[in-house]
Amino acid sequence: MSTKNLYPTVSLLLAGVLLLCSRAALAQGEFRRVGTVPPPATAERLFAASFECNEAGYREGEIPDDELVNTPNRLPNGWEVIANGSMPIVDSARIHYAKSCEGSAHVERIAGIDSVLIKARDLEWSSAPGKPFDVALYQQVDVVSGTAYSLSGWMLTLCGGSNTNPRNDCPDGYYMAKMLGIDPLGGVDMNAPGVQWVENRRNFVQPDGVTRIGWQNLRLGVTAQAPTITVFARINSPFQWHGNHGFIDALSLVQAPTATLTATPPITGSVAITLQWSGDLGPDIPLIPNGTHRLLFDVQYWHDANGRWRDVIGDVEAGEMVFYAACPGSLYRFRVQPRAEQPSGGSGAWPNQRYPGVWSEPIEIFVPAPAAEPVQPMPMDAQLFLPLVNNQRTC
Incomplete structure (x- = not known):
């Protein structure tokens, strides 16, 4: 192919590249306009949130x-x-x-x-x-x-x-x-x-x-x-x-505080699940003037026998604990929610805003049932006494 015949091809290629670039630039402009680029961190994302007649009016x-x-x-x-x-x-x-x-x-x-x-x-x-x-x-x-x-x-x-x-x-x-x-x-x-x-x-x-x-x-x-x-x-x-x-x-x-939860399954023959939680205040809360916010956490679990989320531990800082499953041979779910609060009775930003995060996605842990023990035969004339059990722990 001669050099002369290459010009239209090159021109078309350049035009295509320019068109793609212009579309990418347009898409990027649209991308920015719709707010998917993170706005800068700020102590307040609302306008006129204090409703002062001598300010926004x-x-x-x-x-x-x-x-x-x-x-x-x-x-x-x-x-x-x-x-x-x-x-x-x-x-x-x-x-x-x-x-x-x-x-x-x-x-x-x-x-x-x-x-x-x-x-x-x-x-x-x-x-x-x-x-x-x-x-x-x-x-x-x-x-x-x-x-x-x-x-x-x-x-x-x-x-x-x-x-x-x-x-x-x-x-x-x-x-x-x-x-x-x-x-x-x-x-x-x-x-x-x-x-x-x-x-x-x-x-x-x-x-x-x-x-x-x-x-x-x-x-x-x-x-x-x-x-x-x-x-x-x-x-x-x-x-x-x-x-x-x-x-x-x-x-x-x-922007809300965040939390991370890990749950370590029990070892063989055990019902002990190790829970660990931690989190972050996020980019906005540390910018609040005079703020003294700290992270607290609530941890919950779910078992189908209860049909609802139940508290494991609450109002605690980052840490860990051992959860003992009452119903082996079944599935447990765990979640954590963070919140930023200022310590009561001290100095800090006024009014004392409290900022909850959202619940984490549940973590599923299956607790195996214990291995069955061999059954010993009973004498024909043996008497069996069953104790009366009250207030059994639910799952």
């Missing part, structure tokens, strides 16, 4: 119907608000009660100067106060699919509590549910079946109606299944009662 919310005319409805910037049914009053707690962001009246919050107020319609002044509501703030966050993230936050709910009745008179069986959730697929429907929730129904006081409980910490860990996850902070007040309102404050999302 609030915007005027839409009035969904005439019932909320002339009623404040301010939404925290960086967050969207959705509701099942009628929208309750949503507002900056400080602006609502102190009349401005600079006002000095008492405002419920766990940190900073502000929080989000969620208040039932017609709270005290109508013949039907405290209308039911179910509302959530949500924010979508870029993440890395397949990576676990941990959400921690604080809420306060007051069923039957108000300025006119500071004591709790919430009827038995009534409650207000504080809820944190994560959609690992990044959807914005809080009713989607894939949203994972944690819930707390404790009121602001003990059942005696006087002893204050106050703010409650909720937390959960979830593995992302898409380049975006959605964080929900929700208050569900399903019963009509006067005084029903609540507050949301100090949310925090970080």
